[in-house]
Amino acid sequence: MIRGAVAAAALVLALPVLTGCGRGTSYCGTVRSHQAELGTIIQSGGRGALLQALPIFEALQGAAPSDVADDWQLLVTRITALRTALTDAHVDPTTYDPRHPPSGVTSAQRTAILRAAAGVGAADSRQALADLQQEVLDVCHTPLEL
Numbered sequence: 001m002i003r004g005a006v007a008a009a010a011l012v013l014a015l016p017v018l019t020g021c022g023r024g025t026s027y028c029g030t031v032r033s034h035q036a037e038l039g040t041i042i043q044s045g046g047r048g049a050l051l052q053a054l055p056i057f058e059a060l061q062g063a064a065p066s067d068v069a070d071d072w073q074l075l076v077t078r079i080t081a082l083r084t085a086l087t088d089a090h091v092d093p094t095t096y097d098p099r100h101p102p103s104g105v106t107s108a109q110r111t112a113i114l115r116a117a118a119g120v121g122a123a124d125s126r127q128a129l130a131d132l133q134q135e136v137l138d139v140c141h142t143p144l145e146l
Contacts, residue, residue: 028140030063071128
């Protein structure tokens with residue numbers, strides 16, 4: 001009787017850890033499946049790298065455990081806002097120069113692009129990114145180079 005109770009207690013105590021690992025495994029599988037592509041995109045260092053990586057970030061967001069869901073939401077939302085601002089202004093993110101915007105870009109469009117870019121580079125975005133990298137290292141035991 002006592003042995004059964006001890007076994008049941010051990011199972012109940014381990015359940016959160018086991019279910020967390022299950023989520024982590026799915027998340028880690030998603031991380032690993034996109035790791036090489038993401039590394040190639042980010043290492044290219046081009047102006048459009050973050051926008052090119054957005055579909056990967058969305059996939060990672062969809063697989064992320066709840067403890068980093070807000071960080072992924074922030075990052076994806078900010079990059080999406082930048083993509084939207086650039087698309088609305090009909091400019092190529094790889095060649096856009098805010099100091100010398102192409103003709104036809106309105107003042108409002110320039111402001112929208114600048115605000116969105118500032119959001120991507122904001123302290124809370126950088127912190128979210130650092131937290132995400134640490135989470136992947138802790139949970140998946142692999143670096144996420146961003």
